[in-house]
Amino acid sequence: MVRTADAPASGRGRVNRGTEETRDRLIEAALVEFAANGFDGASTRAIASRAGAHQPQINYHFESKDELWRLCLERLLGELDVVIAEHVAGIDPTDEPAVFAAIIRGLVVFASRRPELNRIMMHEGTAPSDRLTWLVSNHLEWRHRDLGRRWISLTDQAMAAPLPVDVLYHMVIGAASLLYANAPEARLLGIEPDSSGAVADHADSLVAMLLPSYRPQH
Amino acid sequence: MVRTADAPASGRGRVNRGTEETRDRLIEAALVEFAANGFDGASTRAIASRAGAHQPQINYHFESKDELWRLCLERLLGELDVVIAEHVAGIDPTDEPAVFAAIIRGLVVFASRRPELNRIMMHEGTAPSDRLTWLVSNHLEWRHRDLGRRWISLTDQAMAAPLPVDVLYHMVIGAASLLYANAPEARLLGIEPDSSGAVADHADSLVAMLLPSYRPQH
DNA sequence: GTCTATAATTAGATAGAC
DNA sequence: GTCTATCTAATTATAGAC
Numbered sequence A, B: 001m002v003r004t005a006d007a008p009a010s011g012r013g014r015v016n017r018g019t020e021e022t023r024d025r026l027i028e029a030a031l032v033e034f035a036a037n038g039f040d041g042a043s044t045r046a047i048a049s050r051a052g053a054h055q056p057q058i059n060y061h062f063e064s065k066d067e068l069w070r071l072c073l074e075r076l077l078g079e080l081d082v083v084i085a086e087h088v089a090g091i092d093p094t095d096e097p098a099v100f101a102a103i104i105r106g107l108v109v110f111a112s113r114r115p116e117l118n119r120i121m122m123h124e125g126t127a128p129s130d131r132l133t134w135l136v137s138n139h140l141e142w143r144h145r146d147l148g149r150r151w152i153s154l155t156d157q158a159m160a161a162p163l164p165v166d167v168l169y170h171m172v173i174g175a176a177s178l179l180y181a182n183a184p185e186a187r188l189l190g191i192e193p194d195s196s197g198a199v200a201d202h203a204d205s206l207v208a209m210l211l212p213s214y215r216p217q218h
Numbered sequence C: 001g002t003c004t005a006t007a008a009t010t011a012g013a014t015a016g017a018c
Numbered sequence D: 001g002t003c004t005a006t007c008t009a010a011t012t013a014t015a016g017a018c
Helices: A017-041 A044-050 A056-061 A066-090 A098-115 A117-123 A130-156 A166-183 A182-190 A198-210 B017-041 B044-050 B057-060 B063-090 B096-113 B116-123 B130-156 B165-181 B183-189 B198-210
Strands: none
Touching: A017 A066, A017 B017, A056 A098, A066 A117, A066 A130, A066 A182, A066 B116, A098 A117, A098 A130, A098 A182, A098 A198, A117 A130, A117 A166, A117 B116, A130 A166, A130 B183, A166 A198, A166 B165, A166 B183, A166 B198, A182 B130, A198 B096, A198 B165, A198 B198, B017 B044, B017 B057, B017 B063, B017 B116, B044 B063, B063 B096, B063 B116, B063 B130, B096 B116, B096 B130, B096 B165, B096 B198, B116 B130, B116 B165, B130 B165, B130 B183, B165 B183, B165 B198
16 A cells, blocks of 8 residues: 555644654754763753754654653664564574573673663663653563563573572673773773674673573574 | 961961861762762752752862862772772782682672762763763773783683673673662662672672682682 | 744852851 | 852743744
8 A cells, every 4th residue: 555645644644754854863863962961961952953953843843851861762772672682583482591692692782783772771870860760660670570580580490690680680781781881981991892793702701601501502 | 296276287288177078078969969960960059958068169169060070089989999908908919810809899899888989980981071081091091901901811810701801891890880870770670789698699799700710718 | 844032940150248 | 168149151941933
């Protein structure tokens, strides 16, 4: 089914190319600015400027800076899910170590490609706020529970390193993502986080440390 | 040699009790605010209020908000050095795995006691800035080099996990500190980062993962 | 939908009385 | 040294022409 030019859609299905594109560019620019400078440090002027738009367009396309922030998080988390799904695809779901290893690899690869998500979460996690409460209850809680369940199952099978569940989540995310979240700092230290092969090595090392008795088949 | 009351010191050696105390409280309050909200999110009014002082006192005691921030970092880094020195004290310096393990334990213990340092560093590491350049060249560079040298030596002795030097620093710091840096997030997930015994277990787990063949004597 | 102009608030820093 | 009052600049959000 093709939509013809002389019969433009109306109402709920209506699509305005120019508008959707600007909205999209604003979200993309916002997520970069929020990641680099935090919520308070990211001015709506800087966001609009990065998107090639004017500052008042933000409040035309979004209810507030807060709503824009939430849309940034949902875009990034959606992309994370895609990358993890790609890594898990084709693996036997009953092979729990292999699935867990694929999730960890997905986390490392995503953190290197899209450091913005981990940057924003590290900014927001340092103090209670309405944004943090929204983020945890809508997006983080189930992910945390899911990873914990998998870890306990692997622990029961003696496949897991001796790591308490309560530290697993943050240790894994910290070990997987700080290098990329703080890439500007790393570069000043002479490290190039995205150099070829380094990301895969990083992921392999982390998997090997978490699942000492697991050896992936090549 | 005792300074008598009727001969108050003057010039460079002069000490004003009230002043030094206010200055001290302002630094302590600032470091908490910078850690919670980032440099931009921490207003000088909020800092002064937390210290029980008025906002203009900040510019009386410090040249600028930037200088106050640098003094916060130097206080925190000084405290980190003390905690690491305490953990390394009494260990045979030629026992490289034991020294490395003690440093890691010191990092975990300090991150749990004083999460402000890692919070601030995670805020600042997400974008280039004069603050970040100052921090890296004055305080982070030598620490990074020192840890890397120790890791290479342990790798040569086959005591280290198969982890590239270039990822070691951030993986260790991320694994050691994210739980405490993002404690407000962890608490919303139902985790109490500072519960008794958990910090020591965290440190032991991390050491065991990094130095698989090292077994500490109890 | 996009633009200019601006309202309303808050920021860091300063002046001057005490 | 500490306080009140205030300056200048920057912030988010809105009004209204086009």
